[in-house]
Amino acid sequence: xxxxxxxxxxxxxxxxxxxxxxxxxxxxxxxxxxxxxxxxxxxxxxxxxxxxxxxxxxxxxxxxxxxxxxxxxxxxxxxxxxxxxxxxxxxxxxxxxxxxxxxxxxxxxxxxxxxxxxxxxxxxxxxxxxxxxxxxxxxxxxxxxxxxxxxxxxxxxxxxxxxxxxxxxxxxxxxxxx
Amino acid sequence: xxxxxxxxxxxxxxxxxxxxxxxxxxxxxxxxxxxxxxxxxxxxxxxxxxxxxxxxxxxxxxxxxxxxxxxxxxxxxxxxxxxxxxxxxxxxxxxxxxxxxxxxxxxxxxxxxxxxxxxxxxxxxxxxxxxxxxxxxxxxxxxxxxxxxxxxxxxxxxxxxxxxxxxxxxxxxxxxxxxxxxxxxxxxxxxxxxxxxxxxxxxxxxxxxxxxxxxxxxxxxxxxxxxxxxxxxxxxxxxxxxxxxxxxxxxxxxxxxxxxxxxxxxxxxxxxxxxxxxxxxxxxxxxxxxxxxxxxxxxxxxxxxxxxxxxxxxxxxxxxxxxxxxxxxxxxxxxxxxxxxxxxxxxxxxxxxxxxxxxxxxxxxxxxxxxxxxxxxxxxxxxxxxxxxxxxxxxxxxxxxxxxxxxxxxxxxxxxxxxxxxxxxxxxxxxxxxxxxxxxxxxxxxxxxxxxxxxxxxxxxxxxxxxxxxxxxxxxxxx
Numbered sequence: 001x002x003x004x005x006x007x008x009x010x011x012x013x014x015x016x017x018x019x020x021x022x023x024x025x026x027x028x029x030x031x032x033x034x035x036x037x038x039x040x041x042x043x044x045x046x047x048x049x050x051x052x053x054x055x056x057x058x059x060x061x062x063x064x065x066x067x068x069x070x071x072x073x074x075x076x077x078x079x080x081x082x083x084x085x086x087x088x089x090x091x092x093x094x095x096x097x098x099x100x101x102x103x104x105x106x107x108x109x110x111x112x113x114x115x116x117x118x119x120x121x122x123x124x125x126x127x128x129x130x131x132x133x134x135x136x137x138x139x140x141x142x143x144x145x146x147x148x149x150x151x152x153x154x155x156x157x158x159x160x161x162x163x164x165x166x167x168x169x170x171x172x173x174x175x176x177x178x
Numbered sequence: 179x180x181x182x183x184x185x186x187x188x189x190x191x192x193x194x195x196x197x198x199x200x201x202x203x204x205x206x207x208x209x210x211x212x213x214x215x216x217x218x219x220x221x222x223x224x225x226x227x228x229x230x231x232x233x234x235x236x237x238x239x240x241x242x243x244x245x246x247x248x249x250x251x252x253x254x255x256x257x258x259x260x261x262x263x264x265x266x267x268x269x270x271x272x273x274x275x276x277x278x279x280x281x282x283x284x285x286x287x288x289x290x291x292x293x294x295x296x297x298x299x300x301x302x303x304x305x306x307x308x309x310x311x312x313x314x315x316x317x318x319x320x321x322x323x324x325x326x327x328x329x330x331x332x333x334x335x336x337x338x339x340x341x342x343x344x345x346x347x348x349x350x351x352x353x354x355x356x357x358x359x360x361x362x363x364x365x366x367x368x369x370x371x372x373x374x375x376x377x378x379x380x381x382x383x384x385x386x387x388x389x390x391x392x393x394x395x396x397x398x399x400x401x402x403x404x405x406x407x408x409x410x411x412x413x414x415x416x417x418x419x420x421x422x423x424x425x426x427x428x429x430x431x432x433x434x435x436x437x438x439x440x441x442x443x444x445x446x447x448x449x450x451x452x453x454x455x456x457x458x459x460x461x462x463x464x465x466x467x468x469x470x471x472x473x474x475x476x477x478x479x480x481x482x483x484x485x486x487x488x489x490x491x492x493x494x495x496x497x498x499x500x501x502x503x504x505x506x507x508x509x510x511x512x513x514x515x516x517x518x519x520x521x522x523x524x525x526x527x528x529x530x531x532x533x534x535x536x537x538x539x540x541x542x543x544x545x546x547x548x549x550x551x552x553x554x555x556x557x558x559x560x561x562x563x564x565x566x567x568x569x570x571x572x573x574x575x576x577x578x579x580x581x582x583x584x585x586x587x588x589x590x591x592x593x594x595x596x597x598x599x600x601x602x603x604x605x606x607x608x609x610x611x612x613x614x615x616x617x618x619x620x621x622x623x624x625x626x627x628x629x630x631x632x633x634x635x636x637x638x639x640x641x642x643x644x645x646x647x648x649x650x651x652x653x654x655x656x657x
Contacts, residue, residue, distance in 0.1 A: 022204055027196030034197050044200055049443040051207045056442070081441060085580050105183055113195045116188060135185045136192055163184070 003067055011059045018055060025068065026051075029075045035120055035132050036079035050078040076137060080147055083129065103167050107174060119169050127162035130155050135163075227624065231604030235562025238547045420655040421465035423475065425621070429459050429646025431483040431536075436630075440579070440637035448577055448638075455484040455533070459646060463542065470551050475561070476543045478568075483642060485534040487575055489583045490527045498522040530583075534574025536594075536631070536642070541566045544603055559607040565625060567598035579637065593636035599629035609652065621648040 001009075001020065009017025030047055037043035053074050061070055111119075120128060129148065133139045134155070141152040141159075148155070431454045437445050461479025468474065499521050506514045544563030550556075571588040578584045586594070605623035612618045625644040632640050 019204065022207065026199040026203070028194065030199050031192070031195045031197040035192070040200070044203060045443070047199075047203060048206050049441070049446065052442045052446060055207075078443075082443065085443075103184060105187070108184065108187060111191075113191050116191055117195070117197075120192075136189050138189075167184070 004063070007058065007061060007063070007067060010055065021054075022051060025071055028068070029071065031117070032072060032075050033079060034117060035136070036076070036083065036129060038125065042082070046075070046079045046082050049082070050075040053078060072137070076133070077147075080129070083125065084148075103170060108167075108170050111170070111173075115173075119166055119173075122169065123162055123165060126158050127165060130158040131162040131166070134159050227604075229602075231560065231606070231624065232562040232602055235545065235547065235560050235604060238560060417467040417469055418656070419467050421467065421652050422655055423463040423465055423477070423619070423650050423652045424461075425463070425619075425648045425650025426460040427458060427621075427623070427646040427648035428456055429481070429483075429644050430454065430456055431485075432643045432645065433485075434641045434643070436639040436641075438636070438638050444577065444579060444581065445638065447581055451488050451577065452534075453486050455486050457481065457483040457644075459644075459648070461542070465652065471548050473546050473548065473559075474544070475546065475563075476541065479540050479542060481538045481540060481644070483536040483538075483644070485536065485574065487532045487534050487583075489530055489532075489575070489577070491530060491583070492527050494526055494528040496524045496526070498524070532575045534572070534576070536570065536572050538570035538598060539568045540601070541568060542603060544605075546607070548607075548609070555611045557609045559609065561603070561605045561607060561621070561623075563603050565601040565603050567601065567627075569596060570594075570598050570631070571596065593632050595629075595631055595633055598627055598631055601625050601627040605648070615654040617652040619648075619650055619652055621650070622646070623648060 001017075006017055006021055006024070010021055026047075029050065030043065033043035033046045033050070034040065037046055054071055057074075061067065120131065123131060130144060133144045133147065134141065139147070141155040144150075144155040145152040433454055435445070435449070440448075459479055459481040461477055463475045463477030463479075466474045499519065502518045502520070504516045504518070506516060508514065542563060542565045544561045546559050546561035548557050548559035550558070572594040573587050575583045575585050576593070603623065603625050605621045607619050607621040609617045609619040623646055627641055627643065630639040630641050632638065
């Protein structure tokens with residue numbers, strides 16, 4: 001079944017198409033949810049809400065652009081709304097931490113996806129959200145500012161600190177390995 | 179500060195990354211459930227049933243109301259004696275119940291004689307009252323060509339007064355109009371025997387006295403209503419009775435929720451945290467029968483709908499103090515007791531269950547049609563109408579937009595209206611006579627509220643329908 005037929009089936013509320021759509025995108029979207037959520041239970045809640053929205057508003061998809069991108073936007077927005085309800089805080093942590101030099105590629109290329117997921121999940125909430133939105137989803141700081149209702153400058157500083165913390169954690173991992 | 183290689187590595191690694199999906203997540207998402215909630219009104223069987231019951235009630239009520247009026251005009255007698263041509267012709271009881279002093283028989287012996295034996299060929303339909311008449315009979319000869327008393331005829335009060343006898347004079351003379359003299363002549367030949375009993379099948383007077391000694395003031399008082407209701411065809415006579423119904427009902431509310439501006443998460447949480455529980459309705463109604471079949475009801479009733487609300491409170495701290503006592507024997511006779519006190523603190527969540535109550539006071543206004551006649555011990559009826567809400571209030575705990583549980587009480591209803599507006603009502607009633615003036619009734623009903631119970635500011639619309647089984651007693655106030 002093509003993606004087009006799948007979407008049409010979901011618009012007609014055909015149960016098999018809805019199930020197929022879920023199976024096709026659930027894994028990737030679960031990964032997105034896990035990156036934003038604080039724990040797996042929260043990720044499951046976000047996932048549930050996001051797919052309910054997807055089925056409810058799928059008839060609004062205009063068949064313009066990537067369908068996966070459309071789904072991903074809903075999942076990301078749902079995750080942000082979910083975190084906002086829990087008072088998403090953008091606080092500075094460890095301002096006077098050690099300076100981390102720019103990492104050479106060989107310092108991190110050996111890291112697998114699960115390692116990266118684990119490292120990202122250890123970031124503070126504000127850092128993690130901005131890092132995800134900018135680095136992985138590709139939103140600009142202005143867009144992030146609108147989405148999170150913060151200044152673009154705040155988004156930039158949160159990103160820098162998130163990256164710094166992430167690289168520091170990678171260095172720590174290297175030291176442990178050595 | 180940018181770090182493109184690092185960012186690109188992360189992006190390329192995680193952009194297409196897929197994580198294992200927890201088992202059972204699909205069952206939580208399943209859009210079928212959501213679609214059931216969003217079924218429009220015209221696709222709901224319960225709404226169709228309620229609508230059909232209301233339409234059937236209104237059509238039946240209208241039909242019998244109008245046909246009843248025409249029947250009343252045709253009868254044309256609001257007196258104690260009615261021709262009742264159609265019914266009495268087919269009523270075999272007439273032959274048995276008309277007891278007259280037949281020709282050639284002693285009128286004072288109270289013997290019953292068949293109408294056919296008396297030669298009263300045509301008057302089988304002539305008199306249909308349930309009168310127990312005490313008068314010396316002389317000549318039961320009746321030669322009138324009429325099949326019954328003319329519809330426009332009137333009978334003098336004096337005749338009836340005499341004919342009925344002393345015991346019955348008050349109730350009949352008060353309400354019996356005067357017959358025109360010339361018409362009276364047609365009937366003067368018809369003489370009532372002492373204790374002659376004419377038992378009309380549709381009469382409300384239920385006691386048949388077979389012996390004259392049974393006829394006395396006490397039995398009369400017990401048997402006759404204060405207001406005498408005229409016999410007739412059964413469908414067209416205006417009924418002067420007033421009745422009172424007292425009832426109570428276990429009922430179950432059915433909730434329909436429509437999202438306006440709430441998040442899907444809020445709606446899902448609300449749906450999963452609340453469930454309806456049985457409630458009850460109790461009330462009192464005045465019933466005005468317009469005829470033997472058609473009736474109007476109104477009164478006041480109290481309804482309580484119950485809702486079970488389960489929510490979780492986070493960061494609940496449970497502290498446990500643990501005291502450990504050890505005995506150390508260092509040497510014989512040198513024993514030391516050591517007590518260590520430690521505190522164990524657990525942080526978790528607690529599940530709370532609250533019973534929310536939605537209460538309302540309403541005025542029902544219904545029209546009904548009852549099959550059969552008042553003489554039937556069991557009657558079935560259909561009712562339909564509207565319910566006006568006087569006041570309603572909600573007490574309990576609800577979720578706010580941040581998914582926190584907040585209390586709601588009568589004074590600060592918040593998102594719930596204090597008046598629900600109009601509702602539709604349909605029911606089927608089954609009545610059983612349990613006494614001369616009392617009926618026991620069972621009435622399965624369905625109530626559909628037209629308006630939402632939430633205010634315009636609420637992020638969702640919530641509407642309740644109610645189904646239940648009313649059980650109650652109906653008393654006749656005229657007896």
